[in-house]
Amino acid sequence: MTGINDGLSQMLPFKKLLYDEYTNGNFFYSNAFGLGGGIYSQLSYYFSTSIIFLITTLITFLLELLHLMEEPDIFYWANITLIISVIRMALIISFTTLFFRYMKLEIIPAYIGAALYGTSVIYFRHVTYWEFFADAMLWLPLLLLGIEKIMREKKPGLFTLIVSISLFDNFYFSYVHFLLAAIYILVRWSVPQIQDETGKIQQIKTYIWSGLVGLGISAVSFIPAVYGYLNNHRPPYEEQVPLYSFPDNPLLDGRIIIIPAFVILCLFMFSFYKNRLFSLFAGLTIITIFMHFSPMVASVFNGFSAPQYRWEYFLALAAGGTAASGLQLMHKVKWWQMGVALGGAFGLYVAFYLDDETLVFSSLKDAYEAVAAIFIVVPFLLYGFFKNRKMLAFFSLTILATNLYIANFYQKDTISEGGDVQTVSKEFLLSEEYNGKNQRDLIKQIKQKENDPFARIDWMIETRNNTPIVQDFKGLSVYSSILNKHLLYFYLYDLEIDMGRESVSRYASLGDRANLYSILGGKYYIAKEEKSLIPYGFEQIFKEGNYVAYKNQNQLPSIRTTDTVFLEKDLMNASPVAKERAMLQGIILNDDDIKGETVPENENIIRQTKVKEVGATYEGNVLDVTAEEGGLNLIPEQTNPAVKDYYVSFYLKSLEKSQRSHDKIDEFRLMVNDFETYRKSNDSIYKTNRNKITIRVPKDKSISIRLPKGKYKLSNLELYGEDYQLLESAKKKNESNSNVPISWSGNKVNISYDNQTNQQYMTLPIPYEKGWRVYINGKEKEVKQANYAFIGIALKEGMNKITLVYYPPSFFLSLFITCMSLITFLFIRKNRIKWLR
CATH class of the missing domain: 2.60.120 (Jelly Rolls)
Structure with a gap:
């Protein structure tokens, strides 16, 4: 149930990290997330505000508190995926059935349509590779139900609630849902379902004010998440995005989505289009099928970036609605209409087969989607002929059975074998490729010896930048879609640090550059025994199996003070070595109001x-x-x-x-x-x-x-x-700072520094991020962006009692907005103000 790539590299580590932080009372900042980062801002894309994960965390914590289970490890989070998936799917089918029932579908068709949505292959794809994607499938039918309640009953309560939940849960999919809701409303307007529907102008007014109230309720989560997104750096996608392409074959070889054969048959039942409900879902299905073949649409849904087909659970829901409404109308169908539908469906399948040059059927197993389509034909004809409840039950069970048949073969061929998920096992999770014993033993020895809260270990398994989270140590690498842009600029542009592998959404190691290790707390280095390239000044201290741990002999104190200032503008054309030397000699600031020192010499030979x-x-x-x-x-x-x-x-x-x-x-x-x-x-x-x-x-x-x-x-x-x-002289110069009292707990850092030599600035290896506040002797001072991506503090003469505190950007303002919006929502609900109706 967990993919070998992002599943093991992101999903499991982030769940483990967040559980550890939350249960230790750290709700705002984690210094174990790469070099450190805000939990709400940089992990909001994943699980930090996921309602499903928060409920899972609470239940897990209570079980641990009651000694009904041991402290959860990485295996727990891998195994619990299956249980959560079953519960989530049950809720998806239940909520979707509720939506279809509200749309006046009978119980059996409503359930069948909901089951087609809940067991669609995109659900298994999402859960396996990017588990939090599947949560979006839970809220979509409730969002559409909220829209229908506004259209039919002028009741905005559910819409407001689901908008707030969606925005709180995941800002990315709330954007996707915004676009999907707009498509649904526009199509729905063209196919009215009842006579006395709310007027369009009134609907628009209701969507706006209730949506804004929902946005306000979610502010405490949504505002930090948006800040994290805006504070991220992702290179623009420069390739041409075509209007049309053939990403996969949704009838015969679907990689993203598979359209059930009964849905295709229904689309060719032309008499069904006289029914408004069928026309609605069939229209949505046809529109979304065309959207499926457009990379430009996929780009729009991915924020106008590289095309990503993550929105297509909406196609699965529309197809479920088409199947449900078509099943409800089957008792009216005539033989000749069934013949037309069979002919049209057969022609479409043949067209998709002939048009797909990559499609090769070497056995019946490869053609499981075509086999499922064939199995539908006989029950389809039998129900069309007999039209009784027994045949309805048999036909309904056949639709479910063929969908499950497709789902199981899809999981085996496309996910387990095609996606290498079959290789994810307990043995793999304990192997050297993920979390080996010798690696863990080295980490344990280092942690027993070290008490510096800023000391970091440079170690990661190849391509697994979140190894520090898995193996529970403070490292120098991370892999996340949302990262601190200042750190990414530091790596990519300012210092040009090669990470061993070019890729977005990552930073790793320090390019074996000794100066940077000493400046940024890189005290230890782990490598395989055969590796000959070790940073200068590191000496072997431990060995386990074929892994060796080294210690930096030129480590600088975490706290460094200076009265030497260099300016970013003066170093703009300087070499990376010159910039490293500037950081060793003093502090680099981006300040036009002061005069900087001369750039350190560094000859290009x-x-x-x-x-x-x-x-x-x-x-x-x-x-x-x-x-x-x-x-x-x-x-x-x-x-x-x-x-x-x-x-x-x-x-x-x-x-x-x-x-x-x-x-x-x-x-x-x-x-x-x-x-x-x-x-x-x-x-x-x-x-x-x-x-x-x-x-x-x-x-x-x-x-x-x-x-x-x-x-x-x-x-x-x-x-x-x-x-x-310069490194060796900096080590001697800063020896007096080695004994400065310092503590780091969660979102708070305390330092007591007696500035007897009247130093101007202090630098810390904490990434600069909006949300940090610094207090010196009880008075708030400016947090400076120093050395391109880290925190600098202007010092006072004498004793400096320094407290650094981190809260998400605009946290208290967003918390106030959330509280006021909740009060507003409850007030409106109670009083039902006329001008809002």
Whole structure:
């Protein structure tokens, strides 16, 4: 029930993290989320305000409190997925049945239609890969029911309630529901269901004021979530989005959605369109089928970004309504009409078969959707002929059975085998590929030895940036769709830190750059024994199996003070090494009102370096690799004996449309000496569009740049040496700060610093984020954005009792709006104000 990629890399870790934080009383900030981040703002896309997850957390906590279960681990959150999925599906079918019954459908057709929606393949797809997506399927039928109550009874209560729940639960899917509700209302207006419906102008007025009240009720969750979204950095999607494409075959080989055969038959029952209810759902089904084949529509639903087909549970609901209303009308059908429907459906299936060049049926198992369609035909004809309750029951059971048949084969072929979910097992969760024993033992030894709340361990399993959450330690990596943009800029633009793999929504490690480890609390480093590339100044302390733990011998105190100020504008064209040196010497600020120090010297020695082609030609900034792997060798002609590491920088972009190397489909490998990193190909939707690269390698006679066969733009070659003299002097300078009392608990940091030398600023390795407030000796002061992405504090002379507190942006204002909106809603409900009717 859990996907091997995002399921294990995001869903389980985030549930574990949030449960641990919430049950420890930390509701606002987590320093275990990468380098630290706001819970409401950066995890609102996932589970931080998910109503289903919050209820699960409460029940789990009570069971743990009553000693009916042990403290939940990663296995618990994996196993509980199945139980939650069963409960959620039962609620989805119940709420949808309620909606269909309100639409005047009889109980059996209403239930059948609801079951088709609840057991649609997109439900299993969502639960397996991105579990919180499935929660949206729960609220959609209630939202449509709320719309119907406004249209039929002029009652906005349910609509307001569901709008507030949807906005509170997940801001992303509330946007999706906003678009779906608009489509439903427009189609619904064209197909009135009763004579005395609320006027359109009155409806619009009701939707607006009740929607605004719902928005106000959700403010305490929605406002921080929107801030998190706006404070995120995601490169714009630059590819052309076509109006039409064929993402999958929803009749014979659906990857996203599968349309039941009975729905297709109903669409060809032309006499059914005389019925207004059938026309409504059939119209919605036809419209959404056309929408399914439009990447542009998928892009709109994904915030005008890369096309994502996440909205299509609405198609499943419309199809369920079509099946339900069609089933209710079957007793009126004539033989010739059934023949027309069978002919039309057969023709459509044949057209989809012939048009899909990728479709190959090597066995009946591959054709399970076609088999299900065939199984429907006989009961369809029998009920059309006999038209009695027994045949209705038999036909209804057949519709359910074929849908479950499809769901099970879909899970086996598309999810379990096609999506490698079958490899997710208890053994895998305890293996070195996810959470190995030797890895955990090393972490345990380090944690027993370390009490610095800012100390971090650089360790993650390849591609699993949330390893620190799984293995319960403070790390230097995270994978989340919403991240602090200042940190992403820090990695991608300001310091050009190579993470070992280009991808959006992630940051990881510090590129083996010793200065950054010392500045940002990177005290420990774990690697496999065979890895030779270890950051400068790290020495081995522990070993378990083939894993080794190293400790930074040049670690700087978490609290650093200085009266030396550099300005971002002065460092704009400086090298990453110069920026690191500036942070070692002082603090970097973005302030136009003060004068900064001179940029630290850092000579580019590329002009004293020989460039040699290897298995490639290099001309006009175009590198044409003709061998299977080739590139350039950089050979410094004059070397400084004090230099320990080289930093090589260059612009690199593949000139191929797509590339594949080392079994990575949309990536190609870049090697700089022993440093290995992967870059996205041009057709990947996960590329960062940041092609300026800086790699640290230990000093050697030559620096080799190696790429797979192909053409690349390679320009702006730069080469710098680092002798680490500034790092060693910074260590001595800041030794007095090693014993400064400091505590970090949840959203609060306390520091007592006696500023006897009249230092101007203090820097902390806490990411800068709106929501932090600082108090010095009881008075609020400005939180400064220092060193590009971290917190700086202006100090006073003498004793500084510093308290840093984090609350979500505008938290108290949004809490006030929520309370006032609830009062307003209750007041309106009680008094039923005339002008709002």
